[in-house]
Amino acid sequence: MACNANKDKQHMKRLKTGSETNKDTDKKSSLTKNYERQDYTCSVLNGMNDSRKQGKFTDIVLCVDGKEFPCHKVVLINGSDYFKCMFSSGMIESNKHRVTINGVEAVAMETILDYMYTGKISITSDRVQALLEVANLVLVFSLVDLCLSFMFDHIEASNCLGIWQILKSLNFSESCRRAKNYALEHFKLVTCQDEYLDLSVDDLCDFISDTALCVDREKTVYEAVMKWFRHDTDSRCKDLEKALELVTFELIDTEYLIDHVEKDVSTVNWELAMGIMDKMIINCDISERRKGNAVAIVGGLPGRGQGGFSPWRSSSDDKICYFDPENDSWTFLTHAMHFDIADDPVMFNNKIFVPYGRRLRTFDLDNQTWNDEDIPEKIESYFENHFVKWMIIQGILYIIVGEEDGFYPDDDESKTPFLRYDMTSKELTSLTPPAEGTVLSAMAVFRKRIYVFSRAYFRVPSNAVMQCYDCESNTWTDLRDIPTEVPMEDVNAVVFDRYIYLFQNASRLYVYDAMAEEWLPSIAGIEEHRQYINCGGAVCNCKLYIMGGESEDDGTYTDQMYCFDPTEDRWEVPGKLKQPLASPRCVTISKPPWCRDL
Incomplete structure (x- = not known):
């Protein structure tokens, strides 16, 4: 009996040792394969977008311009720094189920929400300004970049001043300068556009006072000012002197001054016309020329x-x-x-x-x-x-x-090498x-x-x-x-x-x-x-x-x-x-x- 008991113990010991050995072998021979569904994230967002449009499983309602937009906070927080700050920094709105957004059109907000949920957007020239303003307000920076890209892809003489004014109002200094530079470079053509004629006197002065203004003759600047003035003489009489002060009359030849400037301005303001002539005669020192x-x-x-x-x-x-x-x-x-x-x-x-x-x-x-x-x-x-x-x-x-x-x-004469070299x-x-x-x-x-x-x-x-x-x-x-x-x-x-x-x-x-x-x-x-x-x-x-x-x-x-x-x-x-x-x-x-x- 003692002998059989010892055999059973040895057998159990071998079984236990073999089991541990098998476990080690299983660990060493374990296979791993990683999987990634490329469309998974997109399908999840699409599902959330569907539930948003159906008003299901949402946890926040945005009230904009009289219209309600059920949304998911998690999407808003990750898509907009504005909402991230609102819902995660202890603001009153973080505990509310309904939040009112003022100063925003419902159409623009709906477009931006569609973009935040899908990453897709269709930008048109007649809506880009409103879209840019709202994207900037709610701090959706990727959409701001798309709007700016759209504007500069379509900038031309007929709209560059409008783009400049929009960007100036939003304090986009770098993009604002870029739009203004386009207008300055195409000055003579820009002055033929309706946008130029509708400028306020302050914007006009800001525009023509820039030393980067591209003109080959100073009389071109004078003629542009008078064109702006004649567009609305009744309301602009008081502003004419302010605008003409930015014309360097010393660079205009005397014959032109007598034949045009004196005649044009004297019909509006005789004293102003005489002041221009006196300035030209007395001040021969031109302190700052336009770069051109x-x-x-x-x-x-x-x-x-x-x-x-x-x-x-x-x-x-x-x-x-x-x-x-x-x-x-x-x-x-x-x-x-x-x-x-x-x-x-x-x-x-x-x-x-x-x-x-x-x-x-x-x-x-x-x-x-x-x-x-x-x-x-x-x-x-x-x-x-x-x-x-x-x-x-x-x-x-x-x-x-x-x-x-x-x-x-190349050996093959039908191929033309085309290269791209990043200089940075x-x-x-x-x-x-x-x-x-x-x-x-x-x-x-x-x-x-x-x-x-x-x-x-x-x-x-x-x-x-x-x-x-x-x-x-x-x-x-x-x-x-x-x-x-x-x-x-x-x-x-x-x-x-x-x-x-x-x-x-x-x-x-x-x-x-x-x-x-x-x-x-x-x-x-x-x-x-x-x-x-x-x-x-x-x-x-x-x-x-x-x-x-x-x-x-x-x-x-x-x-x-x-x-x-x-x-x-x-x-x-x-x-x-x-x-x-x-x-x-x-x-x-x-x-x-x-x-x-x-």
Whole structure:
């Protein structure tokens, strides 16, 4: 019996030891797999949204503009800092089942609640102001950003002052300045809009007193003030003097003062008119000029003689100068490292970016220095060896690489490299290329979209190709409906307000409305300039400047300059280049205060 008892104990011990061993083995061999339902969070929110609309399982009612909105506190708290503070900081409303929100339209609140529950929203131009005001009130910052993005995606001369006033009333200082800068840059066109005529005297003075106002003549400011005054003479007589005090009459020539200012103002206020004349005569010291813009020439092909193919040079060839529309004169800016610049310059952060060989050089207008920009070797090789079109949008460098004769740097000739380089993070990304079988001709940037104009050598029957790249969605759109008269070889493209102007020379302008996505009737220009190709151009102070070029008849270069004013539908001859140039590389700059006249 004792022997059997001992055997039973040993057996039980083995069973116990084996059991523990199996447990350890189970732990070591346990399998784990993680799961995540991508649509789970969305389905929960959708369910809560359904119950909200049915008035079920909610724990708070918002009373807005006579309408009740049953909601869930947890959604409101996580979607809005306003409600988070209300319900979690011991405020009286935190213990209430019903809360009244004053000063808000029911339609706007319903839209915002839909956004907080779904993350989806449809913003329209007629509702964006009300939506922005409510989103700002209840501190839904992501929606505030969407409203601001919508406004600036649709800003133009006809609405920029309204946007500026809205943002100023909401104390959005940075966005307010951005909207005002747009209005200042498009001043002459803005003064033709109803929004300008309806400005209060305080807003008018705030607007025209800004030193960043872009005008080429001070009389333009005077004429704008008088246009505003004549819109409502009865109520604005008392305000005219206040507005005219901001016009620098010392910059207006005497003949114009006598013929216009004295005559216009004296019919309203004789003493004011005489005071203006006295001020002009006595005060010859102009303490502060408007900054204004100018057109700089930072490269080109200089000095080809009659029928010759060898450019001559002088000691002045390396000078970079700008044309000042205020006095129709050229002013020295800086010395260039080389004047035969092959690619167009770009302005960004008050710096001129210029590709030169393998380098991307910058001239800082604030401290008057040249520097090398750090860019990847791949971009350097493209700048050096290939025909490129490039631009900088919000600190991102975009570059499309090709050849004027249709040959590309890749083995597959049908592919055009398209690169994105973040100048802050130094990250280089290859993007979806444009359509195959095209030769680059011109490029323009409107909002966050890049318009590429090309000529096709594979496509039949059309040889004109227009494509649009959306920087946010990384997608291309092929815009086929191009008038047959629009040239796609040796063409330039510039942007003014909502319009893209294409031109080979000053003989005709081709206009594309980028917001309406349609071509407008072309604009006739200077017929004698038709023989020239390889011209340059830029928009400055609400005018389009076209200059230089190479004659197709005898190969000579020209120093001619022409200027088109879209607000008056008028061509002008502002002056001449310092020397004949083909392919002048033009860029619009803010006039530096330290420059000197030539």
